[in-house]
Amino acid sequence: MASTAATAANAAARLIDGKAVSASVRARLQTEIAALKAAHPSFAPRLAIVQVGARPDSSLYVRMKIKAGAEIGINVTLDTLPAEVTQLELLRHIHALNDNPEVHGIIVQLPLPKHLDESVITEAVSVAKDVDGFHTLNMGSLAKRAAHPLFTACTPKGIMALLKAYDVQLAGKQAIVVGRSDIVGLPVFHLLQKANATVTLAHSRTKDLKMLVREAEIVIAAVGVPELIKGEWIRQGAVVIDVGTNAVPDATKKSGQRWVGDVEYAVAKMRASAITPVPGGVGPMTVCMLLENTFEAAKRALDAALAGPTIH
Amino acid sequence: MASTAATAANAAARLIDGKAVSASVRARLQTEIAALKAAHPSFAPRLAIVQVGARPDSSLYVRMKIKAGAEIGINVTLDTLPAEVTQLELLRHIHALNDNPEVHGIIVQLPLPKHLDESVITEAVSVAKDVDGFHTLNMGSLAKRAAHPLFTACTPKGIMALLKAYDVQLAGKQAIVVGRSDIVGLPVFHLLQKANATVTLAHSRTKDLKMLVREAEIVIAAVGVPELIKGEWIRQGAVVIDVGTNAVPDATKKSGQRWVGDVEYAVAKMRASAITPVPGGVGPMTVCMLLENTFEAAKRALDAALAGPTIH
Ligand SMILES: NC(=O)C1=CN([C@@H]2O[C@H](COP(=O)(O)OP(=O)(O)OC[C@H]3O[C@@H](n4cnc5c(N)ncnc54)[C@H](OP(=O)(O)O)[C@@H]3O)[C@@H](O)[C@H]2O)C=CC1
Ligand SMILES: NC(=O)C1=CN([C@@H]2O[C@H](COP(=O)(O)OP(=O)(O)OC[C@H]3O[C@@H](n4cnc5c(N)ncnc54)[C@H](OP(=O)(O)O)[C@@H]3O)[C@@H](O)[C@H]2O)C=CC1
CATH class of the missing domain: 3.40.50.10860 (Leucine Dehydrogenase, chain A, domain 1)
Structure with a gap:
């Protein structure tokens, strides 16, 4: 019996399939755009x-x-x-x-x-056309508790869409974001935090990354160092989102290289409850969210045009 | 010998004296202003x-x-x-x-x-006169890795000035900020993070605050709940900054009330290496930083005037 439990606990994680999620978002966008064009x-x-x-x-x-x-x-x-x-x-x-x-x-x-x-x-x-979400006003509104940005950076927005698609509960959860760039780590921190997770932001000066990752129920890796985060650090049942997209030499491939994430996938997937592969996880979401942001911008412009001229 | 060591470890913390630090900042400002006026x-x-x-x-x-x-x-x-x-x-x-x-x-x-x-x-x-640092552009520049705000919110800036005055090293340290308001918790998070601490941002939806506080080498409490953070949670040797300013009934006082912080001071001070009292800790710094921000704004205006008209 004990061995059955152990097997169950060690069953491979659910794969968070970014290709599938992004395909469904794109299908929805296509339908909505066609309807509005009609x-x-x-x-x-x-x-x-x-x-x-x-x-x-x-x-x-x-x-x-x-x-x-x-x-x-x-x-x-x-x-x-x-x-x-x-x-x-x-x-x-x-x-x-x-x-x-x-x-x-x-x-x-x-x-x-x-x-x-x-x-x-x-x-x-x-600011109103900043579909990358990089403008300081959009970043500030993302950070501020009492504000909402017009646009959120695409990779972070894509990560949130993946978590939502797989019904990952965030409120009250312990999360770690490793990496603090303006385009990935920092905005992800804010999005998780606004969703009421308790978030630690780690970076190259962090002392005991292993201990911090071990405690996290949600791990977001956005570092750019192949397999920096060891699979054995992942807490049993954690959700792992690996943003890292690192080319490593591989003589068995035609191109001479293959892509690996920031997380040691083969081991992590035996401990996580859900995990993104690299490639095919976060990657496909980014362009998809850029298109979604553009669609939202176009809808806002349409709404403004339909509302007619405003008096100032 | 063991008992001597225990005594040393339990010696009361160094008091972080906000009145003294703020007096010295104000004295410096007074001198600098007088010099510029001359x-x-x-x-x-x-x-x-x-x-x-x-x-x-x-x-x-x-x-x-x-x-x-x-x-x-x-x-x-x-x-x-x-x-x-x-x-x-x-x-x-x-x-x-x-x-x-x-x-x-x-x-x-x-x-x-x-x-x-x-x-x-x-x-x-x-934005150029926003000495409270509340404008979204100033908040966004505070958050962004690649930017610097024209002004930083006064209480967070005061906290950093206290840490600096007491020579508290931040890089690589494990810190927790409890509270995430736009005027205190959130900007303190960003300032500590930019100073290369590894920071966790906790709030009312945080599950295991006690465990998180126990691990922190630096604790910033900005909650508004009297003595929410128990002294016994404080890690031996941690630095504690208590922003909380809560009035509690006290029949022994003429006013019928006294001020307490968000941290259980009497116990915490036996474990911390340094701690702010309430009142007399963070409180006096806020107005002082507002004046410093105003002085900086006036200096910028002077520099611009001295530089003469610019061609666009
Ligand atoms: N669509 C997609 O799939 C996208 C994928 N990416 C990928 O995500 C990864 C990160 O990208 P990006 O955010 O732009 O990278 P940056 O280089 O801008 O930031 C990397 C971050 O990782 C931190 N870091 C570096 N080394 C370590 C370490 N040993 N331990 C902990 N933290 C460390 C850095 O810390 P510090 O701040 O202290 O220097 C920095 O904050 C890359 O692999 C990139 O290819 C990025 C964007 C989109
Ligand atoms: N100069 C000075 O000395 C100043 C002192 N203060 C004092 O600092 C304190 C905080 O002020 P302010 O930031 O404006 O307060 P806010 O009420 O705006 O924010 C309080 C924060 O504390 C969090 N919180 C509430 N209850 C708990 C709990 N049980 N556990 C963990 N977190 C909790 C809230 O979480 P959530 O976001 O989930 O609601 C919120 O983020 C007050 O005592 C205030 O008087 C403030 C400004 C200046």
Whole structure:
């Protein structure tokens, strides 16, 4: 009997399938967009991407966004500026997009060449079109208890959508977020905290990560160090979300490499109650949430247009 | 020998004396302000307080700020608006102060009457004059890793000044902040985190507060529940900052009440290495930091004036 219990306790975790969740979100978006287009022929959600230079990885991400948008009825347009564009020229370009009523969402593909100040550029995007959720006003509203951002950063929003899809209860739970970047760790911290989890934010200066992870009922890893978090640290029954997407050499693969997360998956999955694989977990959610944010921006613009001119 | 060691370990904590630290900060500010006034006769730092209605507690706080300002050379002026002022009238008043170059800092005394929207009013204060640090842009910059706020909220800033004055090392330390209000808990979380502590943010939905406090090397209590945190929970040698300021009935006092913190002080002080008393700990720092923020705003305005007109 004892051995049956042990087997049950050690059964592999439920797989949190980001491909499936993202497919269902995209299907829902496609239906909603089609319905709104039918009701309002002028409804034409549009995301403008600004790419500076031609980094191959950036170009790949941009192509993925264009394709994913096209599939569900969001027009994703690309403005490519030369790598040597000046900050002023780039700012003028963003201002023009801010002023263009046909554009609902704007993202600047990062990273930018070194001579451009990313924070100045990010702040130049209109808060109302900031579908990446990187603007300080959107970040501040995310942090503040008494406020709601217009847009939440896409990867963190995708993590919350995964937790919701798998019905993971958050209120009162002990959570740890490992990593505190402005685009992943920090916003995830705020989202979990607002959902009433008790959250610890860990980072490279954290002393006893192992002990902290051991106590957590929810573990979010957003570090960028392959298998930093050992499977044996995972508390029995914890939910594990692995954001890490790290290429490691693998001679058995055609490409010579494979992707691993920040969590030691093979061992962790025997202890967790649910876990995201890498790839196929958080990854597919990010572009999907970008499209959702763009759709929301377009809906807000439609609602404002339908409400007619306002008197100030 | 064992008993000597035990005695040493149980020696009462060092008292973190907020009155003394605040007196020394105010003395420094007074000297710096006098020096700048001597060098630049037009230098006249001014804080404008807007009070709506006449709540006796608010009036008391306002008088304290005016007096503290006068002592060090900051002109604190009070605009009192009737309790029934409309939101639009109040906004116009704030805009006039925003536009007035002789005003360097603006605070709206909270709480406001129920018919006024505190968040709309708070956001109306110019970010560059927001010496309370409540504006979403200042909160967002506090949260963001890659940004610095123009102003940090006064009580959290005061807590950091106390930790600095007592040379408390933060990097790599395990900290807990109990309470997550926009004016205390949340900004303290961000400040500790940016100082490289590993911080847990606890609140009313936290399940096992006792266990979390037991592990913390730094405990910040900002709850508003008298002696919620038991002395026995405090880890040996921890540093305890008690923000709580709670009135409890006390027949032995003339006023019929006395002030207690959120931490069970009498027991906690036998375990902590350093602890703030209530009153006389965090309390005196808040007004002091408001004056420091106002001084910084006035200095920035002076620097801008000295730099001359800029070309856009
Ligand atoms: N859609 C997706 O799937 C996405 C995946 N990612 C992936 O997520 C990972 C994190 O990305 P990002 O947030 O941008 O990374 P950053 O490099 O910006 O941040 C990494 C964070 O991890 C912390 N860290 C580094 N080493 C350690 C350590 N040994 N122990 C604990 N913490 C540590 C750093 O701490 P400190 O702050 O102290 O330096 C930092 O806060 C990467 O693998 C990235 O590829 C990212 C975005 C989207
Ligand atoms: N200068 C000074 O000395 C100042 C002192 N103070 C004092 O600090 C204290 C906190 O003030 P403030 O931040 O404005 O208060 P708020 O009431 O705005 O916030 C209280 C916080 O405590 C949390 N909380 C309530 N009950 C519990 C509990 N049982 N266990 C754990 N957490 C709990 C709440 O959680 P939840 O979010 O889940 O509701 C909330 O986040 C008060 O005593 C106040 O007087 C405040 C400002 C300045």
